[in-house]
Amino acid sequence: EAQVTQNPRYLITVTGKKLTVTCSQNMNHEYMSWYRQDPGLGLRQIYYSMNVEVTDKGDVPEGYKVSRKEKRNFPLILESPSPNQTSLYFCASSLSPGIYGYTFGSGTRLTVV
Amino acid sequence: SQELEQSPQSLIVQEGKNLTINCTSSKTLYGLYWYKQKYGEGLIFLMMLQKGGEEKSHEKITAKLDEKKQQSSLHITASQPSHAGIYLCGADAWRDDKIIFGKGTRLHILP
Numbered sequence: 001e002a003q004v005t006q007n008p009r010y011l012i013t014v015t016g017k018k019l020t021v022t023c024s025q026n027m028n029h030e031y032m033s034w035y036r037q038d039p040g041l042g043l044r045q046i047y048y049s050m051n052v053e054v055t056d057k058g059d060v061p062e063g064y065k066v067s068r069k070e071k072r073n074f075p076l077i078l079e080s081p082s083p084n085q086t087s088l089y090f091c092a093s094s095l096s097p098g099i100y101g102y103t104f105g106s107g108t109r110l111t112v113v
Numbered sequence: 114s115q116e117l118e119q120s121p122q123s124l125i126v127q128e129g130k131n132l133t134i135n136c137t138s139s140k141t142l143y144g145l146y147w148y149k150q151k152y153g154e155g156l157i158f159l160m161m162l163q164k165g166g167e168e169k170s171h172e173k174i175t176a177k178l179d180e181k182k183q184q185s186s187l188h189i190t191a192s193q194p195s196h197a198g199i200y201l202c203g204a205d206a207w208r209d210d211k212i213i214f215g216k217g218t219r220l221h222i223l224p
Contacts, residue, residue, distance in 0.1 A: 041216065042214050042215060042217055043203075043217075045212075058211075097205060101144070101212070102146075102156075102158075109153070
């Protein structure tokens, strides 16, 4: 089944403890992206990648890192999480977002205490 | 910066009634997408519109893009409990494959 898989689905962590949210897609998509969703603010793009080793900042990149060493994987790294990064995170992938839109993962609900 | 305005923010309708959600941009849109999200879950792709005046339907949901390609509406006919959720519009406003999203419309269906 064609899908975007994120792990974990739920995560509670403490301030400052490094964490990684994994994202994998099996559709051979070039584009991958991370969004965060917050009440009243909607979906905001954190980082995106147009291909292997090509990444770029979205609208809210501060406090996040990404890497794209393989086409199928696009992990999101929080080096030193803070409570304002408590959010619902979505990974998405596409052949070409402008033409096909994105396929989204099921989301990761992160709480930083 | 480019923004998508969705209205209403929230909608409560009686089961069986029709409803419309709007998505408006100040700039021409080069691709308009509608997604549905169950509360706290992932986004499910509904439809994509690209041409001015285009209209697409899926089951009881119809989406239109106006001729100017600056506004889209999503219409649900004879609403059912399964239609409840958050509806988001997304768009490629700059033709750069960067998709922005509206803040969503929360739809509640009363039995």
